[in-house]
Amino acid sequence: MLDVAFSKPVPPKAGAVALLLAEEEQLAGVAAALDQAAGGAIARALEVAGFKGHKGKNIMLYAPAPGLGRVVVQGLGKRADLSALTLEEAGGSIATALSAEPQAVILADSLGAQDAAHLALGAVLRSYRFDRYRTKEKAEDKPKLAAISLQVPELTKARAAFAPLKATAEGIFLTRDLVTEPANILTPAEMAERCKKLTALGLKVEVLGPKELAKLGFGAMLGVSQGSVQEPRMVVMQWNGTGARRTKKPVCFVGKGVTFDTGGISIKPAAGMEDMKWDMAGAGAVVGLMATLAGRKAKVDAVGIVGLVENMPSGTAQRPGDVVTSYSGQTIEVLNTDAEGRLVLADLLWYAQEKFDPAFMVNLATLTGAIIVALGQEHGGMFSNDDDLSQKLLAAGLTTGEKLWRMPLGDAYDRSLKSDIADMKNIAGRYGSAVVAAQFIQRFVNGKPWAHLDIAGMVWSSKDAPCVPKGATAYGLRLLDRLVRDHYEG
Numbered sequence: 001m002l003d004v005a006f007s008k009p010v011p012p013k014a015g016a017v018a019l020l021l022a023e024e025e026q027l028a029g030v031a032a033a034l035d036q037a038a039g040g041a042i043a044r045a046l047e048v049a050g051f052k053g054h055k056g057k058n059i060m061l062y063a064p065a066p067g068l069g070r071v072v073v074q075g076l077g078k079r080a081d082l083s084a085l086t087l088e089e090a091g092g093s094i095a096t097a098l099s100a101e102p103q104a105v106i107l108a109d110s111l112g113a114q115d116a117a118h119l120a121l122g123a124v125l126r127s128y129r130f131d132r133y134r135t136k137e138k139a140e141d142k143p144k145l146a147a148i149s150l151q152v153p154e155l156t157k158a159r160a161a162f163a164p165l166k167a168t169a170e171g172i173f174l175t176r177d178l179v180t181e182p183a184n185i186l187t188p189a190e191m192a193e194r195c196k197k198l199t200a201l202g203l204k205v206e207v208l209g210p211k212e213l214a215k216l217g218f219g220a221m222l223g224v225s226q227g228s229v230q231e232p233r234m235v236v237m238q239w240n241g242t243g244a245r246r247t248k249k250p251v252c253f254v255g256k257g258v259t260f261d262t263g264g265i266s267i268k269p270a271a272g273m274e275d276m277k278w279d280m281a282g283a284g285a286v287v288g289l290m291a292t293l294a295g296r297k298a299k300v301d302a303v304g305i306v307g308l309v310e311n312m313p314s315g316t317a318q319r320p321g322d323v324v325t326s327y328s329g330q331t332i333e334v335l336n337t338d339a340e341g342r343l344v345l346a347d348l349l350w351y352a353q354e355k356f357d358p359a360f361m362v363n364l365a366t367l368t369g370a371i372i373v374a375l376g377q378e379h380g381g382m383f384s385n386d387d388d389l390s391q392k393l394l395a396a397g398l399t400t401g402e403k404l405w406r407m408p409l410g411d412a413y414d415r416s417l418k419s420d421i422a423d424m425k426n427i428a429g430r431y432g433s434a435v436v437a438a439q440f441i442q443r444f445v446n447g448k449p450w451a452h453l454d455i456a457g458m459v460w461s462s463k464d465a466p467c468v469p470k471g472a473t474a475y476g477l478r479l480l481d482r483l484v485r486d487h488y489e490g
C-alpha cells in the first residue's frame with residue numbers, strides 16, 4: 001500500500017511535487033514560494049495553459065527548476081464546494097499523474113487536517129494494483145509511486161484523521177483482492193481461510209463446513225453447493241467494539257459469496273461467464289467491512305455473515321424442479337438453478353436473526369442482471385422494509401460516492417412467487433425480476449429492519465475512476481462503513 005506521511009510546510013527543493021489550486025484563487029503559501037524559487041515558471045505555465053483550477057483537471061510541468069522533477073498542479077474546483085469526495089478524487093488524480101515517480105510531496109498547506117486526510121486516502125485508493133499473477137512484467141513498466149508526504153499545518157490532527165481512513169483503505173484492498181482472485185484459487189474454503197486470518201485484528205471468526213450446515217438445516221444454501229466438488233462454508237465474523245457485554249443489539253451485514261456462478265444445470269451462456277468469479281463480491285465487501293471496523297476500532301458491535309458456495313452443474317447438482325427446505329422451515333421449489341444467490345441469502349438471513357437478534361440487517365449481493373438493466377453502473381439497487389434505514393443508507397451513499405437508488409417492494413410482486421407444490425418458487429416471470437428477487441429474500445426477514453442491496457452493476461468496473469482503478473471496486477464497503485460511523489458508533 002502507498003505509504004502516507006505528513007510533514008511541515010516547507011518549499012521542496014527536489015523531486016516530484018503536487019500543488020493544489022482552487023478555482024478563482026492564485027498560487028499561495030508553499031506553492032507560491034515554490035513558484036518564486038522556480039523564477040515564476042509555474043505561474044507562467046498556468047497562464048499559458050489557461051489553467052483555472054477546475055475540479056478534475058490538472059497540468060503537468062517537467063523540471064520547472066533545477067532539482068525538481070514532475071510538478072503537477074491539481075485543480076480542486078471552488079473551495080466552498082470542497083467535500084471529502086472531491087478531495088479524494090483530487091488525491092486519486094495526483095497519484096495517477098505522478099505514478100512514474102517513486103515518491104512525491106503534496107503541498108496541502110491550504111487544507112484542514114480532515115480534508116488533507118481524505119486527499120491522502122484518494123491517492124492510496126487509486127494506487128491499488130493486483131499484481132499476484134504477473135511474473136514477467138519489467139520493473140520499468142510497473143507504476144512506481146510508493147510514498148507520498150503531505151505538507152499540512154496541523155500535523156498531529158492530520159495523522160489522527162488519517163488513521164481510521166487507512167484502516168478503511170486496508171479493508172478496501174482486502175475486498176478488491178478477494179473479488180479479483182480467480183475462482184480456481186478463491187474457493188469457498190480458501191475464502192474462509194482468509195477470513196480466519198482476521199482474528200489478528202481482534203475479530204471473532206467462526207467457520208462452519210458442510211456437516212455443521214447440514215446439521216443446522218441449511219437446505220437452501222446446500223442445494224446450491226451440491227453440484228460442486230468445492231465444499232461450502234459459512235463464516236461468521238464478530239466485532240465487539242463497545243466493550244460492553246452486549247447490551248445493545250448488534251448491527252448485521254450479510255453477503256452473497258458465490259465464488260463462481262455457472263448457473264448450475266440452468267447453465268449460463270459461455271460469453272462473459274468469466275465475470276461470475278466476482279459473484280462473491282457481496283461477501284467480499286462484508287469481509288472488508290468487518291476488517292475495517294476492527295482495524296479502526298469502531299465503537300460498535302457488528303456481525304458479518306457470508307455464505308460461500310460454488311454453483312456448478314454436475315451429476316450431483318440440484319435439478320430444476322427440486323424442492324429444498326430452508327433453515328427457516330419454508331420450502332422452495334427451485335425452478336431455475338441460476339437464481340441461486342437468493343437461496344444462499346435465505347438461510348443466512350434467517351440464521352442472523354435467530355442467532356444475533358440484530359438491530360437491523362443489510363445484505364449485499366450481486367443478485368440480478370435485471371438491476372443492471374434498471375440502474376446501469378451508477379447506482380446500487382436498494383430494497384428495504386424500513387424508511388429510516390433507507391434514508392441513512394441513501395445519505396451514506398451520497399457522502400461516499402457509492403450511490404444507491406431505492407426500488408419498490410409490494411404484495412403483487414410477492415404473489416408471483418407462489419408455487420404449485422411448495423411454499424414458494426425461486427423465480428417468476430421475466431419482468432421486474434430484480435424486485436421479485438428482493439421479494440423472495442424478504443420472505444426470510446422475520447420482522448427486523450432490513451435492506452437488500454443488489455450491487456450486480458457496481459462491483460466490477462471496466463474503466464478507471466479517480467479513486468478506483470478498473471476491476472474490483474469494493475462497492476458497498478465505504479457506504480456501510482459510513483453508515484456505521486454516522487449513526488451507530490459510541
Ligand code: BES
Nearest residue numbers: 279336338339366367368369370427456
Ligand atoms: N449472479 C447472477 C446475477 C448477475 C448477472 C450478476 C450478471 C452480475 C452480472 C445471479 O445469480 C443470476 O444468475 N441471476 C439471474 C436470475 C434469473 C435466473 C431469475 C439473472 O439475473 O439472470
Ligand code: MN
Nearest residue numbers: 261338339340
Ligand atoms: Mn446465478
Ligand code: ZN
Nearest residue numbers: 258261279341
Ligand atoms: Zn449468482
